[in-house]
Amino acid sequence: MTAFLANPDALRRMHPFPSLHHRITHTADATQAVSIGNFDGVHRGHQALLGTLQESGLPTAVLTFEPLPREFFRGTDAPPRLSSLREKVVALRQNKVQNITCLPFNQALANLSAEDFITQILVKRLRCGLLSVGHDFRFGAGRRGDLDMLCRFGQAYGFLVKEQPPFLLDGERVSSTGIRAFLQAGKLSQAAAWLGRPYALCGRVVHGDHLGQELGFPTANIPLNRRPVPVRGIFAGRLLSPQGNWVAAISIGLRPTVGGKQMVLEAHCLDADSPDLYGQQVSVELHHKLRDEEKYADLDTLKAAIDNDVVNTRNFFAEHPKDSE
Known part of the structure; x- marks a missing residue:
């Protein structure tokens, strides 16, 4: 028996989400x-896969991994x-x-044979009656x-x-890789079409240095130092919170003007x-990229740029009123 299977807790270690009413599944009841x-x-390809689960009439379940396998094997690359x-x-709950x-992806799991994965996890733990997976699963x-x-x-x-066939939009296969490329290129509307919703980042609001307040533009700050993201720049978007939702001018970057x-x-x-x-905890949707992040000579120039960003954000939502809903 592998070290992974010898330790039942390996199947139980998950990130708890009490605020999401998240129930950790150990062994399925049915x-x-x-x-x-x-x-x-x-994304929409995943959503089609999940739709197949719904059609079965059985209780629905997803098995995923943390970290993602590619992060385990490639690290910072x-x-x-x-x-x-x-x-x-x-998103899974919404679907x-x-x-x-969520299984911890470690060396023991990486070494687990395909046969043991089926018998020990799919059959014994998850009590799988129907398995819906993509064509290239x-x-x-060794991916055997x-x-x-x-x-x-x-x-x-x-x-x-x-077997779930590829999900196509305009003849192209919807994929996380393609969405990432859209985001990195600033093509937010294309990314939203493949996701089925605007791309959003979630996090807990923290205190910053209050520079925005001093400049007349108070901000909700979410640190991203522990999370690489596929976007950077200045955006028109929305902030969604328990207190309400607002149109927002959004900056994602290093703040080079202030070092x-x-x-x-x-x-x-x-x-x-x-x-x-x-x-x-808030969610920040990105609807349109306004410009790249820039380093300005002084705070007055920065303030003028932010003024312009606010104007352009208003203009975008005036031209796209459905995006503000």
Whole structure:
């Protein structure tokens, strides 16, 4: 037995989300319809996969991993995620996934054979009755497991395997890689079309240096120093919070004019009387890229640029009123 399977706690260590009413699944109570994957971004291709689970009439379950396998194998060379684990859980819940299991991806799991993955995890732990996966799904040590193996084991253990074909938009296969490329190129509307919603970053609002307040543009600050993100620059968007939702001018970057060293998201809510959001979890949607981040000669020049960003944010939402809803 591998070290992974010898330690049952390996199947239980997850990030708890009490505020999301997140239930950690250890061993399933009943036969489930299951899908497996990174689900990075929970985009429209993923949503089609989840729709297959819903159609089965069985309780629905997703098995995912933390860190993502590519992060385990590639470390800091891995591309930035589209969604944090928290954001992924929220999106899966919104897509009516009832049970979410997140396995710690470590060396023991990387060494787990495809056969043991099926028998020990899919069959014994998840009680899989139906498995819905993409056409190119691979699993197990050395990526030796494939659809043919799943179908053979399904016949032996009594679960059905459904292959989900690629989800196409305008003839292109929707993928997390493609969405990441759109975001890095500033093509927010294309990214939103593939995601099925505006791209958003979530986090807890913290105190900053209050420079925005001094310049007349108070901001909600979310540190990003522990999270590489696929976007950088100045954006028109929206801030969604328990207190309300606001159109916002948003900066994501290092703040080079003031010698910033760490990535931070700053959102200036328009037409709001400086809402007190400190300590709250908020979501910041990005609808349109206004410009790249720049280093200015002084604070007066920076203030003039922010003034212009606010005007351009208003203009964007005046031209696209549905985006502000």
